[in-house]
Amino acid sequence: xxxxxxxxxxxxxxxxxxxxxxxxxxxxxxxxxxxxxxxxxxxxxxxxxxxxxxxxxxxxxxxxxxxxxxxxxxxxxxxxxxxxxxxxxxxxxxxxxxxxxxxxxxxxxxxxxxxxxxxxxxx
Amino acid sequence: xxxxxxxxxxxxxxxxxxxxxxxxxxxxxxxxxxxxxxxxxxxxxxxxxxxxxxxxxxxxxxxxxxxxxxxxxxxxxxxxxxxxxxxxxxxxxxxxxxxxxxxxxxxxxxxxxxxxxxxxxxxxxxxxxxxxxxxxxxxxxxxxxxxxxxxxxxxxxxxxxxxxxxxxxxxxxxxxxx
Numbered sequence: 063x064x065x066x067x068x069x070x071x072x073x074x075x076x077x078x079x080x081x082x083x084x085x086x087x088x089x090x091x092x093x094x095x096x097x098x099x100x101x102x103x104x105x106x107x108x109x110x111x112x113x114x115x116x117x118x119x120x121x122x123x124x125x126x127x128x129x130x131x132x133x134x135x136x137x138x139x140x141x142x143x144x145x146x147x148x149x150x151x152x153x154x155x156x157x158x159x160x161x162x163x164x165x166x167x168x169x170x171x172x173x174x175x176x177x178x179x180x181x182x183x184x185x
Numbered sequence: 186x187x188x189x190x191x192x193x194x195x196x197x198x199x200x201x202x203x204x205x206x207x208x209x210x211x212x213x214x215x216x217x218x219x220x221x222x223x224x225x226x227x228x229x230x231x232x233x234x235x236x237x238x239x240x241x242x243x244x245x246x247x248x249x250x251x252x253x254x255x256x257x258x259x260x261x262x263x264x265x266x267x268x269x270x271x272x273x274x275x276x277x278x279x280x281x282x283x284x285x286x287x288x289x290x291x292x293x294x295x296x297x298x299x300x301x302x303x304x305x306x307x308x309x310x311x312x313x314x315x316x317x318x319x320x321x322x323x324x325x326x327x328x329x330x331x332x333x334x335x336x337x338x339x340x341x342x343x344x345x346x347x348x349x350x351x352x353x354x355x356x357x358x359x360x361x362x363x
Contacts, residue, residue, distance in 0.1 A: 063358060064351070064354055064355045064358055066337045068351075069334065069337045069338070069348075069351060069355075070337050072347060072348065072351055073337065073339060073341050073348075076341055076347055076348070077339075077341060096194075096198070096306065096310065097195075097198070098195050098254075098255045098259065101186065101194055102191070102259075106191065106194060106299075106302055106303070106306055107302070109306060109309075110302050110305070110306075113305070113346065113349065116346060117346035117347070117349075117350060126309065127309065128309065128310045130198075
């Protein structure tokens with residue numbers, strides 16, 4: 063059974079790590095639309111998938127956050143990715159499979175997945 | 186919405202926008218009386234009587250970008266289709282309480298769904314808020330209070346990935362024991 067004592071142990075382990083995670087200015091931000099439209103379209107599992115990838119791959123400079131309705135409800139779930147020094151990339155009609163590819167190709171290898179972006183869908 | 190936990194996620198965002206610093210979520214599965222009750226209460230800014238009268242209407246919203254707001258109307262529809270109803274009480278400056286009930290065994294009642302992911306999502310959306318989630322079933326209860334967790338954490342943020350993983354496991358065990 064998990065106890066608060068176990069949580070305190072975990073806290074001590076984390077605080078001993080040299081690099082503490084911070085919401086750094088120069089970090090990568092993943093922003094998931096989490097309004098009624100996004101939630102109904104499946105934004106929650108998309109966000110969970112990003113969190114899982116970030117924790118599995120130990121990507122300490124990536125922050126996953128949320129926003130409200132972006133105004134393109136028919137394209138939800140929508141995810142915006144902000145990389146330092148780059149223009150924002152907006153991915154639409156997201157799902158868990160797309161998350162894995164975006165993390166590998168865009169966040170790690172810095173090459174946006176063009177076919178999932180809003181530009182590709184609206185052409 | 187396919188799960189009641191998604192409605193809860195949606196409605197809690199209203200409390201966050203109302204600048205609450207404490208949000209209580211209570212799920213009560215009263216199987217003996219065939220009743221499922223969900224209560225979400227906050228100490229946010231509350232609503233005026235006039236706004237409260239129109240709040241269940243999908244064409245009522247505080248949003249300025251457009252004229253529709255579906256969250257409460259969708260939750261109410263989910264309740265009504267399974268023999269229940271939705272009530273909102275609110276006082277300006279004191280907070281809002283939303284109560285929804287369902288017939289527990291109604292075939293049209295959506296499953297409660299993944300409350301763990303809902304809690305993780307709302308913690309991430311506003312980590313500074315105190316969330317208390319109480320789930321009662323068969324005369325047993327599980328209580329999860331982010332302030333208790335934060336006390337054990339000291340200055341480590343509750344949004345640290347390792348901590349969120351631990352919270353998931355903790356809630357899994359707690360909910361499984363009901």
